[in-house]
Amino acid sequence: MTMSPKPFQEESDALNRKVGLGLSKIGQAIRSQAWKGAGSQGLTPTQGQVLAVLAGIQADQPGLRLAAVAEALGITRPTASEAVGTLVRKGLVAKGPDPKDSRAVALQLTAEGRRQAAEASLWPDFLLAAVDDLEVAEQQVFYRALMKMIRNLQQRGQIPVSQMCVTCRYFRPGVHDDPLRPHHCAFVDAAFGEKELRLDCSDHVAAEPPLQELNWSRFLESAVTPQNDP
Numbered sequence: 001m002t003m004s005p006k007p008f009q010e011e012s013d014a015l016n017r018k019v020g021l022g023l024s025k026i027g028q029a030i031r032s033q034a035w036k037g038a039g040s041q042g043l044t045p046t047q048g049q050v051l052a053v054l055a056g057i058q059a060d061q062p063g064l065r066l067a068a069v070a071e072a073l074g075i076t077r078p079t080a081s082e083a084v085g086t087l088v089r090k091g092l093v094a095k096g097p098d099p100k101d102s103r104a105v106a107l108q109l110t111a112e113g114r115r116q117a118a119e120a121s122l123w124p125d126f127l128l129a130a131v132d133d134l135e136v137a138e139q140q141v142f143y144r145a146l147m148k149m150i151r152n153l154q155q156r157g158q159i160p161v162s163q164m165c166v167t168c169r170y171f172r173p174g175v176h177d178d179p180l181r182p183h184h185c186a187f188v189d190a191a192f193g194e195k196e197l198r199l200d201c202s203d204h205v206a207a208e209p210p211l212q213e214l215n216w217s218r219f220l221e222s223a224v225t226p227q228n229d230p
Contacts, residue, residue, distance in 0.1 A: 026127075042090075043116075046083045049073050051092065054109045055117035062099050063106030074160040092116055140194050150199065151216070163204030165197045166219055167212050170205065174222035182222050 043051075053072045057064055064072075070080035084107060087093040092113035098104035109117060131139060147166060153159045165171050165185070172184035181191040187203050198204075207215065 050083050051117035063108040162200050168204045169207040173219040
């Protein structure tokens, strides 16, 4: 049998497709676990996600409006409304007045809703176990790559916009000489490293588009230095 001089050339050229396939398989696992986690409590995955979103609001917040829940999950308002309606009937979500607008309704978890939200949030642990098997350097490179993908999808309008450090007006990328803490947060006036970069920060204030682009370029130019756990 005559072997091709470069038997793997065609496969190497399709690396982007392999990465996409790998992410697709992870997505399938996430959906499967979501069905199991929510289904064990008599909830659909969307209902479980609504509980998770409401569980993530700050204690001093009055609650979230339906539009905010829909935006956070990247679903339509009718879909969010249907899920919330079921959760209200189950006694997991309560509707109350929004202090900022008496005509609006704010959604909050009930005590039972908080309990079930805590249980529903346990299913991603299988992902944490898989990530824990990666070396620290691999985790950091992977995390940075995820941020690039998330930003790209956000710009395309394909996923909800999250409050990432890299899009915040307080973010100062690569301004420090310390390779372990090259970035700076002007909100808390402190240096930080790759491990401290956030995908969803409650103190986030979106920077103007020109500043976002400038900071993103500087962030990409900054070197990644593995940080060992203390």
